[in-house]
Amino acid sequence: MPTGDKSAYTDKQKRQAEHIAEGYEKKGVPEKEAERRAWATENKLSGGGRKSGSGRKGS
Structure with missing residues (x-):
């Protein structure tokens, strides 16, 4: 991902x-x-860009 590209972030x-x-x-x-x-x-x-999936471990 190029520097400054915010497409991986959610609207929130x-x-x-x-x-x-x-x-x-x-x-x-x-x-x-x-x-x-x-x-x-x-x-x-x-923690960064878009995260998905119910199996993600919370930190």
Whole structure:
């Protein structure tokens, strides 16, 4: 997957990352940096891109 490709994320993950980025921007973080931090935070919270299957082990 190319760097920056967000197609593997669910709509919910994309919305959450956008909300996180807005919070960083309100604190004065530049837009690009806010977006980078938001996706890093979302990855930490959700474990990365789309996950499926009832057999997945929760962490």
